[in-house]
Amino acid sequence: MAAVKPKRHGPAMDMTAMCDVAFLLLTFFIMASSFKSEETVTIDTPSSISDELIPETDICMVTIDPNGKYYFGITDPSQRDDFAKVLSDKYNLGLTNAEMVQYTSLAEVGVPMKKLKNYIGLTEQQRAKVELEGIPLDSANAELVDWVKLYGETFRGSKIAVRGDGKTPYPALKNLFDEFGKADLNKFQLITKTEN
């Protein structure tokens, strides 16, 4: 009779539990997050104790970078192509359908309307390199107000969020509130991050 050899296993462990954990985490992350849009500027917002979260939809965002340039963005990506269509029709920008779809991926725009078509036509890498001039907002040319007003007309009951970098000088914000005040836009949602 042959002697019974002990079974020789390599170091193998049961992966089932680990697999469960991995997919559980995956599910959690998918549910608890939303996709990032291509960000034009990095903004470090001030913090506050407010615990009210930004609404998912019906809100447009005016961003002011530390140099005092203004950007316009729409938080809900599904509203972006509708807005692009209205904008293109009203101001004869001549955006094609493909360009409107392309606009959907942009978190915010920092070029005047006239240059929007050209800007959307660039590739992502080119866009990152372009020196943005910001959307004009002064007493001579308050174009940013047109953007925001048009958004408000397209989506009734929408709100305006203001996202300023902590280092933005106050006069840039004052100018914004003054110009918007002239257009009878007085209610804003200031974007902040949670205090930590």
Next chain:
Amino acid sequence: MAEVVVKGGKKGAGKPDMTPMVDLGFLLITFFIYTTTFSKPNVMGFATPKKEDDPEVTEKVDIKVSNTITIILGEDDRVFWYQVPLQSVTADDLVETDYSAEGIRQAILERKAKALDQNVWTVIIKPTDDATWKNTVDILDEMAITESDKKAVVDLQRVEKEAYYTKIGKPMPVE
């Protein structure tokens, strides 16, 4: 080392190797973490005065000085407050403090406690051109913390500018 494959037939068939599946799971997790925004930012409601109510008029409404505090946000994260009639404010009336909980918050709370009428307690926030957005939001946040609901963000008047620039020891910019 070669492993002995147990040809157990029916028993072994029900136990697939999970390793590739775990790999795939973690790969997907990594991908999702990189491409998504996780925390949503907070918002703070803020309303500017309507065009018809002129800030000058609002300010001149007869509120007793002891029921108000005026906060001037200066350069380099400096902050000053005063509690004297607007027309007679000088550099000596400006009290310098900081943005910490012991600084401006304490000042607001102390003044608020001493106010004659808590219901009309008003905070007037005056950011100078040297102030940053962070300073403004910090002060608005203090309003929420100290429960000072009546607040206004307005521009500095000439006398205040003079007082402020004398206080920081800089010449007043020509307008």
